[in-house]
Amino acid sequence: MKFQRRREKIVKKSGIFVLGIVLIFGAALAEAQEVIKIGSIYPLTGAIASSGMRSKHAIETALDVINNKYDMDIPFAKTEGIPNMKGAKLQIIWGDSQASPEVGKTEAERLITQEKVPLLLGAYQSGVSKSTSFVAERYKIPYVCAESSSAELTERGLKYFFRIAPTDAEDSIAFFDFLDEVKKKGKKVEKVALVYENTEFGVHARGEAKKQADQRGYKIVADISYPFKSTDVKSEVLKIKAAKPDVVFHASLLGDMMLFAKAYKELKVDFNVNLSYCGGYHDPSFVQNLKKDAEYFMGQCTFSPDFITKKPALGKINEMYKKRSGVDFDGVTIEGFTSVLVIADAFNRAKSMDPEALVQALRTTDFPTPTLPGDRVKFNEKGQNIMIISNISQVQGGEYRVIWPAQMAAKEMVWPFVPWDKRK
Amino acid sequence: MDLEILLQILASGLLMGLIFALIAVGLTLIWGVMDILNFAHGEFLMLAMFISFWMFSLWKIDPLWSIPFTVAALFATGVLTYKVVIKKVLNAPGLTALLATFGLSILIKNLAQFFWTPDFRHIQGAILSDHILSFWGLNLSLAEVVAAGGSGLITYGIYYLIFKTKTGRAIRATALDRDTALLMGINIDRVFALTFGLGGACVGVAGALLMNFYYVFPSVGSLFGILAFVTVALGGFGNITGAFLAGVLIGVVETAGGVFIAPVFKYTVVFALYLVVILIRPKGLFGW
Numbered sequence: 001m002k003f004q005r006r007r008e009k010i011v012k013k014s015g016i017f018v019l020g021i022v023l024i025f026g027a028a029l030a031e032a033q034e035v036i037k038i039g040s041i042y043p044l045t046g047a048i049a050s051s052g053m054r055s056k057h058a059i060e061t062a063l064d065v066i067n068n069k070y071d072m073d074i075p076f077a078k079t080e081g082i083p084n085m086k087g088a089k090l091q092i093i094w095g096d097s098q099a100s101p102e103v104g105k106t107e108a109e110r111l112i113t114q115e116k117v118p119l120l121l122g123a124y125q126s127g128v129s130k131s132t133s134f135v136a137e138r139y140k141i142p143y144v145c146a147e148s149s150s151a152e153l154t155e156r157g158l159k160y161f162f163r164i165a166p167t168d169a170e171d172s173i174a175f176f177d178f179l180d181e182v183k184k185k186g187k188k189v190e191k192v193a194l195v196y197e198n199t200e201f202g203v204h205a206r207g208e209a210k211k212q213a214d215q216r217g218y219k220i221v222a223d224i225s226y227p228f229k230s231t232d233v234k235s236e237v238l239k240i241k242a243a244k245p246d247v248v249f250h251a252s253l254l255g256d257m258m259l260f261a262k263a264y265k266e267l268k269v270d271f272n273v274n275l276s277y278c279g280g281y282h283d284p285s286f287v288q289n290l291k292k293d294a295e296y297f298m299g300q301c302t303f304s305p306d307f308i309t310k311k312p313a314l315g316k317i318n319e320m321y322k323k324r325s326g327v328d329f330d331g332v333t334i335e336g337f338t339s340v341l342v343i344a345d346a347f348n349r350a351k352s353m354d355p356e357a358l359v360q361a362l363r364t365t366d367f368p369t370p371t372l373p374g375d376r377v378k379f380n381e382k383g384q385n386i387m388i389i390s391n392i393s394q395v396q397g398g399e400y401r402v403i404w405p406a407q408m409a410a411k412e413m414v415w416p417f418v419p420w421d422k423r424k
Numbered sequence: 425m426d427l428e429i430l431l432q433i434l435a436s437g438l439l440m441g442l443i444f445a446l447i448a449v450g451l452t453l454i455w456g457v458m459d460i461l462n463f464a465h466g467e468f469l470m471l472a473m474f475i476s477f478w479m480f481s482l483w484k485i486d487p488l489w490s491i492p493f494t495v496a497a498l499f500a501t502g503v504l505t506y507k508v509v510i511k512k513v514l515n516a517p518g519l520t521a522l523l524a525t526f527g528l529s530i531l532i533k534n535l536a537q538f539f540w541t542p543d544f545r546h547i548q549g550a551i552l553s554d555h556i557l558s559f560w561g562l563n564l565s566l567a568e569v570v571a572a573g574g575s576g577l578i579t580y581g582i583y584y585l586i587f588k589t590k591t592g593r594a595i596r597a598t599a600l601d602r603d604t605a606l607l608m609g610i611n612i613d614r615v616f617a618l619t620f621g622l623g624g625a626c627v628g629v630a631g632a633l634l635m636n637f638y639y640v641f642p643s644v645g646s647l648f649g650i651l652a653f654v655t656v657a658l659g660g661f662g663n664i665t666g667a668f669l670a671g672v673l674i675g676v677v678e679t680a681g682g683v684f685i686a687p688v689f690k691y692t693v694v695f696a697l698y699l700v701v702i703l704i705r706p707k708g709l710f711g712w
Contacts, residue, residue, distance in 0.1 A: 045534070046643050049542030198688045225688040231647050234436040235682025235690055238429055254544055258639055266556055266565045267432065289546035289639060 034081070034088045036347060038340075039111030041095040041104050041122035041132050047229045048099050048253050051283050051332070052124055055147070056094070057325040058333035059121070061317060062340035063090050073313040075369055076344050084348045090340070097123055101131035101200075108135035118353045119144065119346075121339055124332075125253075126150035127200035133161050142346075142359045146339035147332045149278040150204040154384040160355075162362050162383040164342065164372070165335045166390045168201075168251070168277055171300045172208040174390040175275055176216055178404050179247065187415060188272060193222035193245035195236065195260070197252055202228070205251035205277045221245050230256055237263040247273045250299075254280035261290055261297065265420050272416035274298060275392070284327035287398055292424075294395050296417045298403070301393035302331035302373055306402045306410035311370045330400070338371045373408070428561035433679050435562055441675020442572035443630060447648055448655035448667040449579050450626030453586075456662025457599040457619040460510065460521045464529035466649025468624050470536060472498050472631020473640035477545055480635070486551050487635040488570075495628040502624025506617045514616070529645070536642040546639040553636060567636035578629050579668050582622065586664060595619060599662070654698050660711025670709060673697075 040059060043052035067089045070077040081087035093115045095107030104123055111117050112135065120136045120143045123129040129148035136143035142160045145153065151169035154161065179189045192213050196202030202225065213220055222243035226236045233256065240248065248271050252260060257280030263269075276299030280286055287294045305328050308315040317337065318329050329337070342365060347353070350361040367377045374387040392404040394413055401411040451465045462468075472494040479485040479493065509528055513520045547553065555566035586592040597605040598615045606612050638644075655674055659666025674694050681693030701709060 045537060045542065047641075047647075049537065049643070050544050050641060053542055225686065226682075227688055227691055229647060230690075231651065232436075232440050232678070233687075234440070235433065235679045236687040238432060238436075238679075238683050239687065242426070242429055255639065255641070258544065258546065262637065267563050268556075268558075285544050289544060289548070291548045293548075 034086065035091045036082065036085070036088050036353060037091050037093050037115060037117045038343060039095060039108070039115060039117035039120045040092045041097050041107050041111070041120065041128065042124050043099040043128070044094065044096040046098040046100070047255060048124070050285055051254055051280075052097075052099075054283065054325055054327070054330075054333050055124055055336040058321055058329065058336040059092060059340055061321045061324060062337045063092060064320065065317060066090055066340065066344050070316070072316045073370065074317055075341050075367070076348075082344060082347050084351045088347075090344060090347075092121075093117055095122075097125075097128045097132070099125065099128070101125075101127045104128040105131040105135055108132040112136070112139045112141055117141070118355050119343060119358055121146065121343065123148065125199065125201060126153060126204065129153055130200055133158060136160055141355050142362055144339050144343055144362070147278065147335040148201070150200050151208055152200070152204050154382040158383065160359055162342075162365075162379050162385075164339050164377060164385050164388070165278065165332075166300070166302065166388045167384065168205040168208045170388075171277055171390050172205075172212045174300065174392065175209070175249070176212040176218075178392055179218070179273075180216065181404075182273075182415075189246045190219055191221045191243070191245045191247070192218045193224065193240050193243055193248045193271075194220060195222075195224045195226070195240065195248060195250050195252065197228040197256060198225045199228050201277075201279070202251040206249075209249050218247075226256070228253065228256065230259065233259045233263050234267070236260070237267050237269055241267055241269045245271055247271065247275065250274065250276040250279070250281065252276070252280050254283045254285060257281055257286060258289060261286075261293055265293055268420050270417065270419040274417055276300065278331060282330045282332050282400075284330055287395055287400070288327070291398065294398075295423070296394060296396070296414055298392055298394045298413075300331065301391045301400065301402060302388065303329045303334035304391070304393050304400045304402045304410070305329075306400075307373070309410075313370050317371070334371055338369055338377065341369055341371065342367055342377050426561075429683075431560065432562055433683050434676060435564055437676035437679030438672060439564065439568045439572040439675070440679065441672035442575040443568075443634065443671075444648070444651055444655050444675055445668045445671025446575035446578055446626055446630045446633075447652045448659070448671050449582055449664055450623035450630075451652050452656045452659065452662055452664060452667040453582065453626070454619055454623040455656060456664075457595055458510075458514070458616055460514075460525070461653070462505075462620075462623065463522060463525040463649075464505070464532060465623070465627065465652060466645025466647075467529045467532040467536075468498055468501060468645070469627040469631050469634075469648055470640065470642060470645040471501060471532065472628045473635050473638070473644065474536065474540060476632040476635040477547060477640050480547050480550065481545075487547065487632050488551055491629055491632045494632045495625045498624035498628030498631070499621040500624075502620040502622070503617045505624075506620035510616070510620065511613075529649075533642050533645065540642065542642055544639045544641045547635055550636055565637055567633075571630075571633035571636065574629060574633050578626060579664070582626065583664050583668075585622075591618070651694075654694065658698050658701055658708055660708030663708070663710045666708060666710030 066076040081089045097104035126148040133143040145163040147165045149168045151167035196206040281299040346361040350357040373389045376387040393400045394403045403413040476487045476490045479490040552567040557564045655670045659670030682690035
């Protein structure tokens with residue numbers, strides 16, 4: 001009797017157990033039908049993992065906005081999931097490039113062949129975007145590049161490649177327009193030094209800067225390529241010091257950029273302007289770590305907290321992002337955020353996960369979004385976003401303030417770059 | 425080129441070289457005594473830097489005063505590494521020990537990223553920061569000068585310990601011939617633990633000194649690690665004086681090569697120098 005009761009108990013228990021399993025797997029199965037997987041490759045470990053992780057936070061913020069319901073004026077915020085696909089939710093499958101083009105390539109292969117993603121998003125560094133997008137092209141999978149700035153990426157004739165960020169070519173034009181304007185006011189900007197890492201990004205940024213400088217009659221007094229991930233940049237800075245430039249251009253990522261700023265101070269190298277291409281300058285860690293030594297550096301800018309006063313919707317997403325990352329959006333991360341919106345829009349119009357349909361949708365993108373200057377994303381036949389506008393920001397009082405062009409400016413530019421001796 | 429800039433190149437190179445030397449001395453000590461290349465050495469350095477960083481940002485303890493703590497912590501890390509990992513593979517064939525330390529380096533790096541995020545962190549407002557010594561047209565940061573001085577001092581300390589003390593004699597005896605040392609009554613297990621601890625202590629000092637002027641992030645060890653390996657090989661495996669001089673040489677060559685040839689080739693010059701030395705003297709400059 002007693003024995004039988006125990007058996008009954010066991011049977012009952014296992015019944016509940018099996019029911020539980022069915023429920024869990026059933027739920028997973030039901031959910032699996034509503035999930036759209038996107039492959040995303042970023043430097044999540046290694047020398048620039050901090051930048052990669054920020055992009056990851058931005059992309060996850062965008063997923064949150066798209067997949068859940070929020071009351072704000074950001075596309076896809078007011079609905080749950082992708083409206084035209086029965087509210088299917090977006091999901092990111094992460095790949096880690098470890099800041100290396102080769103590792104990134106392997107990750108792209110894995111995401112496409114193992115995870116079967118219909119679309120890739122990436123990859124921070126231009127070099128990694130280059131290698132990973134070749135893989136996507138081979139498998140005929142659309143590739144959305146959020147933030148890589150090497151102009152060459154959209155000059156390769158790829159059919160599946162789309163880029164949100166402005167290129168170094170566009171930034172160079174903006175930079176020299178700015179310098180021309182300053183020059184007209186009688187300020188000294190003739191002698192230019194180009195400082196760049198010896199990577200895809202650095203070399204092409206330098207090429208674009210040189211092209212503009214030559215065309216407009218600026219004199220290049222130093223042309224300095226240095227190894228990415230240096231332990232020390234004194235020799236570079238000594239060469240700059242010897243050349244006595246008025247303007248220094250940087251195509252440098254965070255670690256190197258911090259070393260440069262410190263070495264400028266230590267070796268008392270002064271100039272009138274220090275302008276950065278999309279890179280280490282933009283990472284809020286630059287200001288957080290260097291504090292007052294980061295003052296007056298300038299750079300290309302597609303996001304500044306100044307924009308929030310002009311577009312309140314940005315304030316809400318900035319809060320959401322800040323909760324994850326601890327810092328405000330910057331140009332690079334807002335490009336990551338916007339990329340996910342553009343991808344969501346492509347799925348919404350393609351109404352399918354078929355790569356060909358997605359590419360078709362991406363090609364015909366004409367997507368209004370308040371998240372980027374230009375307020376719209378539209379690609380040309382090369383896959384480049386033609387609606388984005390580059391501004392220039394300067395670090396003032398520990399914040400990135402927009403100083404150019406005049407109609408976007410929130411602050412007057414501080415001129416010149418205040419000499420190290422005269423700073424408190 | 426101005427004389428000032430020439431002098432500056434020499435001085436800056438020398439300062440950086442002394443730091444390389446201190447990192448390399450710990451590595452070469454372990455190699456010399458145990459024939460083990462500690463691949464996690466760079467990660468030990470990262471740990472020391474993080475300890476120093478956290479002591480500063482949580483409790484406002486200046487990196488200078490955190491040296492005793494980083495030294496103690498890294499000595500303990502070294503001993504623990506020996507007891508838990510190295511001891512088990514000491515007599516295993518071939519590359520086992522090397523691979524074990526390699527695995528350890530990946531573990532430490534990833535744990536650091538997990539707990540402390542991959543952010544770059546930097547200290548502002550330490551006693552030594554923001555002071556620049558200017559004389560004869562030279563500009564030297566006080567933090568680097570102190571780090572270089574400390575580095576020289578510690579290297580001498582290690583040298584003294586190894587060559588002038590009884591413990592040092594035991595370490596050298598073990599390095600020369602383990603079995604005979606054992607027969608002479610030397611507790612080689614303790615000698616090994618001590619060696620690993622000392623290797624760790626060296627980067628303990630280096631890490632705290634570096635924190636005054638360098639940033640830390642979980643992969644920072646690999647930047648310095650590779651240069652430390654070259655320094656050790658250039659100076660002659662296991663030779664403390666060799667590692668010291670090779671470190672200084674590498675620092676100067678790197679900076680001078682960067683200025684006179686091209687910055688992009690500065691590491692190429694260092695590695696070329698290494699290759700030339702290895703071709704002429706396979707055992708390194710001071711190897712035996």
